[in-house]
Amino acid sequence: MARIVVVGSINMDLVTSVRRRPEPGETVSGDGFALVPGGKGSNQAIAARRAGAEVKFVGAVGDDVFADELRRVLHDAGVGVSRLRRVDGPSGVAAIVVDGNGENSIIVVGGANSRMTELDAADLEAIAVADVLLCQLEIPVQTVLAAARHAHANGTAVVLNPSPVHELPADLWAEVDIAVVNEGEAAQLGSALDAVPHVITTLGADGAIYRGPDGITLPQPGVRVKVVDTTAAGDTFTGALAAHWHEGPEIALAWASTAGALATTKLGASVSIPTHSEIERLLSR
Structure with a gap:
């Protein structure tokens, strides 16, 4: 069982279902609405736990009505929450519109995630003894860099999902062992990914492609x-x-592709993430 520490975001997703997404200035009628805990960090932590890893989460919630529910969802999924701190102000939120084809548009407001500007000694110790550090870009980049440097210095593999995509310092890329990007992110990042030994590019319904350090x-x-x-x-x-x-x-890609596909079969982030047995059952077909 891999030991994973996720340093990342946790949001409450406000999910609206519509037949088609509105054009600028247009109002359309929605088909449904739900509050679903999400955030890239939280989603990835739950996904890793359900896929069979031991997971600890380093992040922040606010002091609002969403905070306890966000913590509960991680805890109930079996993710360690001792490093999930509470800060003044609102928790992170994401406004999500899902159309009749399952495609979405998302607006993220960082809230407490934006205040994840420091890692304390206990956070750093958790990273040092983990097998994998998993990060995204919905928290401040300097925090991601600090986590990645500490992981790299202690032999912990660094996995970065550079999303939402933007230009990153070369210092951060130098600490990354594995990058996971979609096609659009790969195009935007371009040659920056050349510094990363292992790059996985997701291709939607067409699966994914892996590039290793030998170029194969x-x-x-x-x-x-x-x-x-x-x-x-x-x-x-x-x-x-x-x-x-x-x-x-090869094995990791098979698990990831199967899990990602299964996640598209239900509405809502955390509730759609498949269990180990669900992934294994589809893999064995």
Whole structure:
């Protein structure tokens, strides 16, 4: 069982279902609404736990009505929450619109995630004894860099999902062992990814492709499912990949691609993330 520490975001997702997303200035009628705990960090932590890893979460919630529910969802999923702190102000939120084809548009307001500006001694100790550090970019970049440096110095593999994508300092790329990006992110980051030994590019329904340090590529076919909501697919892929990375890229890709596909078959982020047995059952077909 891999030991994973996730340093990342946790949000309450406000999910609205519509037949089609509105054009600028247009009002449309919605088909449904739900409050679903999410955030890239939380989603990936739950996905890694359900894929079979031991997971601890380092992050922050606010002092609002969402805070206790966000903590509970992680705890109930079996994710360690001793490093989840409470800060003044609102928790992170994401406004998500999902259309009839399962495609989504998302607006994220950082809230407490934006105040994750320091790692304390206990956070650093958790990172040092883990097998994998898993990070995204919904918390301040300096915090991600500090976590990655400490992980690298202690032999902990660093997995970065550079999303939301933006230009990153070369110092951070130098600490990253594995990057997980989608096609759009790969195009935007371009040659910056050349510094990363292992790069996995997700291709939606077409699966993913892996590029190793020797330049050799490994394609992973997609898994065909009936798509309902793609919101947590990438996060589920990344969490499952991290959970099985110690078994080698080929096995990790198979678990990740299967888990990511299954995550599109339900509405809502945390509720759509499949269990170990669900992933294993589809893999064995």
